[in-house]
Amino acid sequence: MGKLKWPERRPQEDFERILSPEGELVGERPAIDDAELLRWHEVMVKTRMLEDMGVRLQRRGVFSVAGGGPGEEAIGVGAGAALNPGDWLHPSYRQNASLLYWDIPLDRTFGALLGHAPEHVRAHLPLDPADAPKVKLTPYAVFLGAHIPVAAGTALTDKLNKRDHVSLAFIGEGATSEGDFHDGLGLAGVLKAPLVVVIANNGWSISIPSSRQTAAETFAQKAVAHGIPHRRVDGNDVFAVYSATKAGVDAARAGQGACVIEAVSYRMTSHNTADQADIYRDDTELEYWAQRDPIDRFEKYLTKCGLLDNTYKEAQRERIDIELRNAVNRALEIPATPADTMFLNHLHGDPGWLFKHQQEELAAEIAGKNPFMDFDGSGLGKGE
Amino acid sequence: MGKLKWPERRPQEDFERILSPEGELVGERPAIDDAELLRWHEVMVKTRMLEDMGVRLQRRGVFSVAGGGPGEEAIGVGAGAALNPGDWLHPSYRQNASLLYWDIPLDRTFGALLGHAPEHVRAHLPLDPADAPKVKLTPYAVFLGAHIPVAAGTALTDKLNKRDHVSLAFIGEGATSEGDFHDGLGLAGVLKAPLVVVIANNGWSISIPSSRQTAAETFAQKAVAHGIPHRRVDGNDVFAVYSATKAGVDAARAGQGACVIEAVSYRMTSHNTADQADIYRDDTELEYWAQRDPIDRFEKYLTKCGLLDNTYKEAQRERIDIELRNAVNRALEIPATPADTMFLNHLHGDPGWLFKHQQEELAAEIAGKNPFMDFDGSGLGKGE
């Protein structure tokens, strides 16, 4: 007898789908040209390779933790592609594909995984402004769900200042249980903020299956609580994700307010490298979902369209592999983050005597001087 | 031109109704005997008189603030009456009628309004256990919405310990915007806790009309987010409120989990005596709602049934008036709360040296001794 586990509930397939798992069109292909479709494919493949590399480097002890969303690439790409330059993208750690779609610099990504402070990474991996991501990006919310009210805020300010922009936020299905999710949607509803929230329902929140996360049939229906329209799509179908998100983005841009899209997919791996999914779930569902893999499916379609063949794919893998290796290498060359970095970017202007004193203490300590020798407020520099 | 105000949205009347505003049965009268109906009426009248008296005493400076829910009495009585002894009732400040239905001691209520600490009130207004309310009552949540997760907890524990009890919580429509509301319902949904939440939608949250509170058509539909069944009833129709709540309570008791009931009513007065509604709302809606008054409506019905006449009503008013006056008088005789009361009921057992030291400081101060004379930790008692 196996270990006691929570039962999994396979989600209903009554969602919107355009591309079948077999790579057949079962709905209307969005009006996207072939070059862009190949870009989508490239981003999906690159995302999976990036995350693979992250996991390998974590195993080798280079990163302290790594993760990703293999099997969820269609969500990031499909939704990300629906944005315009200048729009806000509020990512989650799982939707790397959306970031790669918008060309976040890979070397900086690896720099962050190495534990460097962002200002340090930026300083050491300078970026030609022309190469900077064209959407506005926030750091992903470590406090799950906390970015939803923030996204309502960026959306509202764009609207009130009559900028033609929308805000898009990704959130895992687990994080929709946090009050923040409702706080943000409630505000966006009333204030008609141009906000699109994409719920990436991958069935699991670490060890909690979606059946234990909510009694609601779908996560999309959470929008009903706020009078916000919602759709539910096959999250492994990049066309379905794109079409629904694009419609939501267009409506938001046209002044029709917020919407919620649930993209149904599956977490094919452990939560991250610190987790061991086999403790709490069987692999019974994996095969079902492997047959629905978003990259496989898209490749079948692209192959049928004559856009892809094995030669192309091999060359692509090689190209991406080199790109990733180069990025890792650049990141590995970042010197150690100076200890003093921790004092940066707290307050603008004068941080006050006490704060500066603490900076001096650390500096003294690093210089091998006793940082505790100030007994009269006259400052340091005389230790040891 | 008048002052700029938020528009009011008159709620759709597509809710459940049993008793028309004219006092006609338009649905099935719940199976309640005449004596109990007269008790409902008595509680409704008493609630209104109690709140009137509170406002009068506030004007005379006896209470620092007072309020109530004139026009919402059907909600408290209808929902309260659906409970069994031993069930949990998590009230809101607005639903006094539910408390009166369950015989909370009026003198203690007035004692609290006088600003006395609860342990002090209880000590000075002892209660025969036989007269104690038969439901379990929590103090109403000053932090709006915070009681919903707590109510999920009492419900869950009753269920897990196989007690045949449910928990009922009242909440204003405004407070359903707090994350707590969703936090609690989400848990109750998943854990199938026997929780019934009654949303008293009185159209306003201080100065914010329900149209500005949510983009959702109804507040009931917020339950959809959590896979919890919901109903929406005429909140000025005590039969409709009772029937829906009773059905919810019965289902919860039968193991079917939580439900949400929206009772649609109207806040006929200012938020409380500290508020002036005429600053932010016109009285255009008042007449509409006055015609739908829950007590009038019920009295028309009871009169038609031959249960009520003017003689009865006059005697009733006099009886209640005396009861209230006696209660006020008993409350007014409560001696001043001793200052030391503030130290009670923080920790069980030894509260520690510092805490006791502070108690001594206050005692010294009150005794006219200098409480700051302990410079060596040897304690007080030597001040001046």
Add this chain to the structure above:
Amino acid sequence: MAESLNLVASINHTLRSELRKNERLRLVGYDIGPVGGMFRATENLFEEFGEDRIIDTPLTENGILGMAVGMAIAGDRPVVEMQFLGFMYNAWGQFIYHLANLHQKSGGAFKVPVTIRAVFGGGIKPLPFHSESTEAWFMHTPGIRVVCPSTPRQAKGLLLSALRCDDPVIFLEHAKLYRAFREEVPEEEYLLPLDKCRLVQEGSDLTLLTWGNMVHVSTEAVNKMDASIEIIDLVSLAPLDIEPILESVRKTGRCIIVHEARRTAGPGAELIALINEYALEWLKAPIKRVTGFDVAFPDTSTEEFYLPNVERITYALEAVLGFEF
């Protein structure tokens, strides 16, 4: 030109003038629109500036704070009204995670110029949790500024500075001071520094440190004494303007701290710790803390015994002045 204004009128006046000047300024909160705030701090602003500048919201403090952060990083300058400071407990997640931290966490990529106007303090006999004083928690939070005006004139200069500051600022408005007294408030603009304490009166025998309404209660107590007492209004709780404070204590050798907040791990503790660290040699007596007690803010019937008052402050002054090693 100057008008005689009480604290709440001064705040209203200041908000109005900055709303006129900076169209990126937007007020956010519930009950700030047509009703003009529970204390009328935003009175008539809705009519002048409309619903896109004075944004009446649903009842979600956490959502409001998070949304304000989003607005700020998108280029607006949101001013949140926290109806009572205690309700901010509901928004603690957004407060710590985004308001105080997004600037740092983004490595400086984003700034978060949000002002939180919060009604705090005791003495108006309201409901439970409507009299909170959580300065100590703010002091322990990096990335924010915390200021507390004690007079109408000062309030204008501080609030204007807060509204123009690129950092998140917690602006503490004492409920009891709103209508306590009037003061001439100049019509024209003036800025007061957010990080400087204010010398209320000079003295040589003892240093009294306080802020908010306790500035006035303390002054009353001091005025009844014979001794020469230096009163410093901290004004800025974070960062602490510690140098003049240490300077004063080195001069007087004696000190008391007066605050409404509970004593243990309260704001006074840090002041004593700093004096210990950097001015211990000058101390002629232990420092005493005149504070609220370590209890939940009590019911209205006993709040007067919780809050420091003239008598309690006098006792502390006498005790510390009379102490000899």
Add this chain to the structure above:
Amino acid sequence: MAESLNLVASINHTLRSELRKNERLRLVGYDIGPVGGMFRATENLFEEFGEDRIIDTPLTENGILGMAVGMAIAGDRPVVEMQFLGFMYNAWGQFIYHLANLHQKSGGAFKVPVTIRAVFGGGIKPLPFHSESTEAWFMHTPGIRVVCPSTPRQAKGLLLSALRCDDPVIFLEHAKLYRAFREEVPEEEYLLPLDKCRLVQEGSDLTLLTWGNMVHVSTEAVNKMDASIEIIDLVSLAPLDIEPILESVRKTGRCIIVHEARRTAGPGAELIALINEYALEWLKAPIKRVTGFDVAFPDTSTEEFYLPNVERITYALEAVLGFEF
């Protein structure tokens, strides 16, 4: 009979034994069921006790805390696992309003016997906000007990006491200590008082006050010194067991405080304030605080410079031991 257990195993063992003994004990939180907790503190408990005792929940810290309070007043004894202390910011409303306050607010009608097991502290290089130390905020909160074990054996006795205590108890488990070392933990039951500090070693030259993982780092530093240093493990942060602390400082005349939390308005401030108030005459030197800095807990690349370490503690010991007025 005794087993050699590390901290997390000791906690698991203690939870299991009390779950067997008291059917009203229920664990509540996310990821505590089949997976047995992110740190495996609840390993195998789901299988033994089932889903009604080990209650795996949706992802809502605020909801979980509020629900636990409801369960407690209805007669259960819930034990909440806070996966990381930082997530408790999301639950600050329920924490203050219900957990810490319902007993008092109800005039004693309800008691709230909830234990919150929270993973805290730095040194394991996790994500931002996974290394928080908010003891100071708890100390400023009336109505709760806060304890922090520093060894596996102590953890058992304290946790058992917490689980049987009628007050809400915040039980702080240091992430870095979970698997740091093993200790013999007796099989049989024993209770340790929740409100008593622990003398780690006696000494006459200086008193070192600390708790959690810093007990071990401090001991290492002290062992390298020549001086006779008294180390006190505070164990209870609220209420403070202040008498033995004052006694020790009166004996040694010198003191340092070591904690991971930020310095300003941190836990050390209160300890200094109390020593100032009740033992100032005995002080032979200013007290120094060896703490984290007043910054957001840094990225993993620099966390070692944030956390107090043996060298920093040694410097402080040397400075304070060497000071003469």
